[in-house]
Amino acid sequence: MFAYIVRRTISGLVLLVVMTLVTMMLFFSGPLHPERHACGKICSPAQIAVTKKAFGYDKPVLVQWGQFMQGIVKGRNFPEDKKLEKDHPELVVHCTAPCLGYSKYFTQNVTTLIKTSFPISLSLAIVAFILWITGGVLFGVIAALRKGTIIDRGIVGISLIFYAFPTFFIGLFLYKFVSIKWQLVPTPEYIPFSQNPWSWLTGLILPALTLALFFMAGYVRMTRAFVLESMSEDYIRTAKAKGLPARRILTKHTMRAAFTPLVTMAGLDLAGLLGGAIITETVFNFNGLGGLAVAAATNNDLPILVGLVIVLASFVILANIIVDVLYAVIDPRVRVG
Amino acid sequence: MRAILAPAAVSTGKIEVNMSLSASDLSSHEAQHDADSLEPVGTSGIAGLSPTKLALRRFRRDKLSMISFSIVVLYVVAAIAAPLLVKLKVLKPNTPHSDLLDVNQGGIPLGKFGGITWHHPLGIEPGLGRDVLSRLWLGITYSLGIALSATILAVLIGTVLGIVSGFVGGIVDSVVGRIIDLTLSFPQTLMLLALSGTMVGFLGGTLHIPKGENGNTVQAVYVILVLALFGWPPIARLVRGQVLSIREREFIEAARALGASKWRIYFKEIVPNLWAPLLVYFTLTMPAYVSAEAALAYLQVSVKPPTPTLGNVLTDSIAYSVSDFEFFFFPAALIAIIVVSFNLLGDGLRDALDPKSTN
Numbered sequence: 001m002f003a004y005i006v007r008r009t010i011s012g013l014v015l016l017v018v019m020t021l022v023t024m025m026l027f028f029s030g031p032l033h034p035e036r037h038a039c040g041k042i043c044s045p046a047q048i049a050v051t052k053k054a055f056g057y058d059k060p061v062l063v064q065w066g067q068f069m070q071g072i073v074k075g076r077n078f079p080e081d082k083k084l085e086k087d088h089p090e091l092v093v094h095c096t097a098p099c100l101g102y103s104k105y106f107t108q109n110v111t112t113l114i115k116t117s118f119p120i121s122l123s124l125a126i127v128a129f130i131l132w133i134t135g136g137v138l139f140g141v142i143a144a145l146r147k148g149t150i151i152d153r154g155i156v157g158i159s160l161i162f163y164a165f166p167t168f169f170i171g172l173f174l175y176k177f178v179s180i181k182w183q184l185v186p187t188p189e190y191i192p193f194s195q196n197p198w199s200w201l202t203g204l205i206l207p208a209l210t211l212a213l214f215f216m217a218g219y220v221r222m223t224r225a226f227v228l229e230s231m232s233e234d235y236i237r238t239a240k241a242k243g244l245p246a247r248r249i250l251t252k253h254t255m256r257a258a259f260t261p262l263v264t265m266a267g268l269d270l271a272g273l274l275g276g277a278i279i280t281e282t283v284f285n286f287n288g289l290g291g292l293a294v295a296a297a298t299n300n301d302l303p304i305l306v307g308l309v310i311v312l313a314s315f316v317i318l319a320n321i322i323v324d325v326l327y328a329v330i331d332p333r334v335r336v337g
Numbered sequence: 338m339r340a341i342l343a344p345a346a347v348s349t350g351k352i353e354v355n356m357s358l359s360a361s362d363l364s365s366h367e368a369q370h371d372a373d374s375l376e377p378v379g380t381s382g383i384a385g386l387s388p389t390k391l392a393l394r395r396f397r398r399d400k401l402s403m404i405s406f407s408i409v410v411l412y413v414v415a416a417i418a419a420p421l422l423v424k425l426k427v428l429k430p431n432t433p434h435s436d437l438l439d440v441n442q443g444g445i446p447l448g449k450f451g452g453i454t455w456h457h458p459l460g461i462e463p464g465l466g467r468d469v470l471s472r473l474w475l476g477i478t479y480s481l482g483i484a485l486s487a488t489i490l491a492v493l494i495g496t497v498l499g500i501v502s503g504f505v506g507g508i509v510d511s512v513v514g515r516i517i518d519l520t521l522s523f524p525q526t527l528m529l530l531a532l533s534g535t536m537v538g539f540l541g542g543t544l545h546i547p548k549g550e551n552g553n554t555v556q557a558v559y560v561i562l563v564l565a566l567f568g569w570p571p572i573a574r575l576v577r578g579q580v581l582s583i584r585e586r587e588f589i590e591a592a593r594a595l596g597a598s599k600w601r602i603y604f605k606e607i608v609p610n611l612w613a614p615l616l617v618y619f620t621l622t623m624p625a626y627v628s629a630e631a632a633l634a635y636l637q638v639s640v641k642p643p644t645p646t647l648g649n650v651l652t653d654s655i656a657y658s659v660s661d662f663e664f665f666f667f668p669a670a671l672i673a674i675i676v677v678s679f680n681l682l683g684d685g686l687r688d689a690l691d692p693k694s695t696n
Contacts, residue, residue, distance in 0.1 A: 015515075019522055031543050032535040164624075164676035166631045166651065169669040176658050278526050279632055294636065297530045305531035312524040 001328070008321045017069075019313050024065045027302050028057060037300035038104055054079040055102075055303075071099035078102045100310065101303030105296070110307035113292060117276070120190045121288035124211070124281070125273040127204045131212035132219060133266060139216070140223025141250070147228060155220060163217035171210040171283035179206055188284045207284045211277055215269060222265065226258035233257070260331040264323050271319030275312030392613075395689040402685025408678040412477060419478040428471035431643055435466045445660050459667050463657045469650075469664060473671055476645040481675075483560055483639075483646070484626035490565035492619055495572025500607060502573065503580030510577075517570040525567045526632070532563060533638040551641045560639055564626055572622075575614055583610050613690040620683035624676040631672055647672050 028034045035052035036043075043051070052058045055078065056067055070076055075097040077085060085092045093102055093109075100110040143155040162170065179185050188206045191199040230236065231254055239249045276289030285291070289308060296304035386394070396402055422428040434457075446461045453460045459469040502513035540546045540562075541555040548555050583589065584607075592606050627647070633639040634648025635655075642649055651668035658665040 015518055015522060019519060022519065023523075026532065027535060032539050034535060036538075037534050160677055160680065161673065164628075164673040164680070165669055166628060166635075166648075166672055168632065168635045168655075169651065169665075169672075172655060172658055172665075181659060272524065275524055275527065278530060279635065282636070293527055293530060297534065297636075297638075300534045302535070305527075309524060309527060309531060312527060313522045316522050316524070 001325075004328070005321075005325055008324060012317045012321050016310075016314055016317055019317075020068065020310055021061075021065050023306055023309050023313075024068060025061050027306050028064055029061045034302050037302055040300070051104075056080060068101070071095060071097070071101070073097060075099050100307035103296070103301050103304050105299040105301040106304075110303050113304060114289065114307060114311055117287060117289045117292045119192065120286055121274060121276045121281070121290065123190070123193065123200065123204055124207055124277060124286065124288060125270060127201065127208035128211035128215070128273065128277075129266070129270050131208055132215040135212060136216045136219025137223050137262070140220045141227055141255075143220065144224045144227035144231070145250075147224075152224075156224070159217040159220045162213040167210060167214050167279045168283050170213055171207065171280055174206045174210055175284060188286075190286055190288075207277075207280050207286060210280050210283070211273065218265070219262070222262060223258060226261060227254055230254050230257040260327060263326055263330060267319050267323035267326070268316070271315045272312075274315050275308065392689045396685060399685050399688065401681055402689070405678040405681035405685065408674065409682050412481065412675060412678070415474060416478045416481045419475045423471075423475060428474055429468055430471040430475045430645055431467060433466045434461055434468065445657070453663070460661075460663050462653070463661045463664060469667060472645040472650050473647065473668055476647045476650050476668070477671070477675075479557075479640060479644065479646040480627055480630055480648065480672075481623075483557055483630050484623050487561045487564035487568065487626050488619055488622045490561060491568035491622065492572055492615060494565060495569035496576050496608075496611065496615065498569070499573040499576025500580055500603060500611075503577040504584060504603065504607065513573065513577075517573055520567060520570045523567060528567060529560075529563050529629075529633060530636055530638055533559060536563070551644065553640045553644050556638075556640050560630065560633060564629060568622065568626075572615075572618055575618060576611060579611055579614055580607060583607055617683055617687045617690065620679055620686055624679035627672060627675050627679075647675075 035048050035055065035057045038055055038057070039048050039051040056064050059067075067076060067080065076095055076099050078093045078095065081092070095102055095109045095111070098111055100114065102108075103110055103113060106113055139155045139159065143152045146152045175188060179187055185206055186199075186202045189203045191203050193200045236249060236253055239253050244253075276291070276293060278290035278293055280286075281288050281290035282294050289312075292304060293308050295301075296308070396406075419428065423430060445463050446466075457468050457470065459473065461467065462469055462472065498513050498516075502510045537552070537555055537559050540559055541548050541552065546555045546558050549557075589602060589606055592602055597606070630639055630646060631648030631651060634646055634652050639648055640646050642653065647668055651665075651672070654661070654665045654668060
């Protein structure tokens with residue numbers, strides 16, 4: 001098991017390193033003219049040339065990637081110019097490790113920006129996750145137990161409808177009608193958990209619900225399918241024949257089997273959400289990682305975008321490893337090889 | 338005929354029908370023989386039905402599938418008809434009707450329910466006074482067009498890489514596998530948003546893709562390309578799995594023994610056996626891309642107004658969501674109907690083509 005975890009971690013790290021290289025190529029290679037975006041609209045050719053040099057865009061992508069990796073490990077300076085640093089230290093920005101780049105628009109290091117936004121996305125992801133897991137599993141089990149009845153069809157149908165409407169439509173509907181017009185819920189806003197846990201929750205409930213309604217459909221369907229599938233297994237019949245109560249069969253035998261694939265899906269979805277729910281955060285004006293991404297894209301701030309892509313990818317890669325390991329722990333049928 | 342009939346055998350699995358000449362004759366004899374031994378000739382409803390016909394019959398018997406299929410057909414016909422109707426001036430997506438707006442209330446349509454009348458069955462747009470039905474109808478064309486192109490491209494890339502990786506195996510297989518891992522580790526929505534700045538400039542400037550009206554051609558190409566470039570991995574995995582199982586089947590061995598070339602085996606033996614899973618996947622990817630387009634329109638990285646897409650019209654309506662709810666609701670509902678009906682159609686097709694599946 002330990003060897004397996006080590007092996008997975010190493011391959012994950014290799015994947016992440018290759019990923020950063022590809023990301024650099026997608027954003028910073030010569031023909032894409034990243035310096036034009038970094039400089040903005042009213043730049044003269046001379047300013048563009050300066051920007052190009054300051055961000056290191058004049059160098060080949062491989063060299064830029066080397067500098068980027070160096071920045072992550074031990075920090076770096078913008079521009080990377082020893083002479084300028086000596087003569088005019090006020091013109092050089094130092095970016096401490098782990099450095100993901102420097103944002104010209106926010107005039108801040110990308111790592112700092114991501115660190116300030118992350119708690120918002122994390123809170124949102126946690127509340128949404130709890131909502132959709134409980135909702136999805138609960139309704140999925142009910143639908144499976146009442147298979148073929150109107151309750152089953154209603155649950156599956158309604159969850160599909162919530163999935164089908166665009167997320168931002170549902171989000172805006174909840175925001176503008178449920179919160180502002182009908183005043184049923186306090187206006188969505190982010191209040192740190194340490195400040196007031198109750199306001200933290202009520203402020204997050206609508207955006208979290210928006211996300212949960214979208215994700216829930218998949219979980220309802222999956223739970224329903226797995227519960228139905230495992231109910232036709234031989235060991236369930238054996239359990240029934242032994243005279244075990246229905247509730248015990250459901251919780252101990254059926255759910256355990258249906259649980260494993262759910263863990264995989266939930267782990268990956270949660271990791272994806274940790275990197276910010278772009279649409280939902282835009283709808284509710286949350287300045288989490290999703291909001292940061294939109295701000296960066298609107299202002300063509302490539303370093304932030306690259307930083308976000310890499311951070312998010314590392315979440316996903318990490319979640320993949322954790323889920324694979326968990327899988328082996330939960331499901332006795334899975335052998336680590 | 339045989340080429341069309343055979344593939345479903347993959348999913349039904351029971352009756353081994355295949356395409357290489359000698360083997361197919363053999364197995365259809367077998368199938369015939371099986372049926373004969375079960376029931377007397379002439380009385381059985383099953384005997385003589387090909388897997389495709391069986392699948393079709395299962396599909397027709399499923400009411401929900403048939404309803405969703407009709408809705409999908411309706412949407413496709415509407416999408417094809419829209420540009421024609423615009424040319425004939427039946428639909429006027431860009432004509433303002435400012436006389437129908439209430440100037441005193443900030444340009445909200447006169448009358449009830451967002452200005453619904455016989456001439457404007459879905460009302461008119463607040464502010465500019467354009468006909469909502471015309472805009473949505475033409476929007477279906479653009480939205481489905483973008484989704485369809487992206488789906489075709491993704492399926493194409495995924496199928497080619499999946500077949501190559503599954504059939505060649507070895508180092509090619511592991512390289513493709515790593516590329517899949519790499520592609521899947523990219524956050525898709527973020528990439529769509531993030532790449533738009535540099536990539537649209539790159540496509541239009543360096544690659545000289547025509548910009549079109551408002552730069553919309555290059556914008557549409559961007560959306561299609563990026564959706565497809567991040568959407569192919571699941572298809573490649575699916576196809577690879579299928580190829581691996583087909584590769585070991587007897588009829589491929591028979592074809593090899595008969596001296597069939599590699600290409601013949603690829604295109605005549607393997608590809609026809611993939612259509613059933615691909616069709617299902619295609620139907621399930623389409624609605625995802627319609628939603629994706631809407632989301633991108635909301636983030637301002639899709640086709641630009643005044644060209645209507647469903648996402649564009651919905652985004653336009655956000656400012657009026659409280660004052661003119663009908664205008665806000667209709668585009669969202671059209672998208673929802675597309676997504677639901679394509680999904681149900683995909684489920685129906687899967688159940689019909691693969692009766693063993695338990696989803």
